[in-house]
Amino acid sequence: MEPTSCGTSPIVGFRFSLHPMSGNFIKIIKSALKDTDTSHVWMQTDDVSTVIRGKQQHVFNVAKALTLHAAKTKEHIALSGTFSAGCPGDTAGDVYLETPAKPANQDRTEQYVSSQFALYPMNNPDYMDVIYREVERAKEFGVWNDSMQYASGIHGDIHEVFSFYETCFSSARSDQYPHLVMTVSMSINSPSHKTGAENFS
Numbered sequence: 001m002e003p004t005s006c007g008t009s010p011i012v013g014f015r016f017s018l019h020p021m022s023g024n025f026i027k028i029i030k031s032a033l034k035d036t037d038t039s040h041v042w043m044q045t046d047d048v049s050t051v052i053r054g055k056q057q058h059v060f061n062v063a064k065a066l067t068l069h070a071a072k073t074k075e076h077i078a079l080s081g082t083f084s085a086g087c088p089g090d091t092a093g094d095v096y097l098e099t100p101a102k103p104a105n106q107d108r109t110e111q112y113v114s115s116q117f118a119l120y121p122m123n124n125p126d127y128m129d130v131i132y133r134e135v136e137r138a139k140e141f142g143v144w145n146d147s148m149q150y151a152s153g154i155h156g157d158i159h160e161v162f163s164f165y166e167t168c169f170s171s172a173r174s175d176q177y178p179h180l181v182m183t184v185s186m187s188i189n190s191p192s193h194k195t196g197a198e199n200f201s
């Protein structure tokens with residue numbers, strides 16, 4: 001069989017699950033999905049996760065807004081998900097690429113987030129250089145928390161954390177190597193976070 005080449009589709013996707021540590025988890029998940037303006041992305045929810053697909057700026061904007069909605073309940077929220085771009089099977093057919101440039105959600109409420117991420121620059125022989133460069137970028141952004149096996153710790157205000165993740169996701173792929181996967185897990189309003197604001201670096 002011929003090797004599958006990576007497409008040049010501009011689609012970015014994010015498949016994620018919210019796990020509110022609350023007896024009220026059903027309402028928290030459903031409200032976050034309903035109260036966020038998702039008109040600029042294609043979205044599908046099932047019993048395990050939700051997927052959003054579209055232009056990069058809308059996917060990151062919706063991901064942040066959904067997370068912020070869940071966080072505003074003050075409950076301890078865990079989120080885990082995978083961003084993907086340039087996936088050979090991801091065709092432009094069913095997504096929202098004709099949307100305006102301006103992101104739909106503009107809530108600037110501050111919220112401390114502690115997270116971990118891992119980058120997988122697919123097919124790129126220099127993938128370790130890409131990863132080291134993005135870890136340096138996290139330090140420049142002031143959101144780097146710690147190094148650990150299989151991931152890096154990123155924390156700070158949700159707007160700075162998402163801004164880093166979006167910049168990192170753009171920078172770690174190229175025309176030559178467009179297929180990129182990035183996993184993210186987040187912990188919000190955790191009892192481990194003392195007062196939250198004290199943890200900003």
Ligand SMILES: Cc1ncc(C[n+]2csc(CCO)c2C)c(N)n1
Nearest residue numbers: 016017018026029046047048049050
């Ligand atoms: C973002 C996100 N999407 C879907 C699920 C799966 N899920 C678990 S409980 C529930 C509500 C009741 O059906 C749903 C949809 C999730 N956890 N997080």
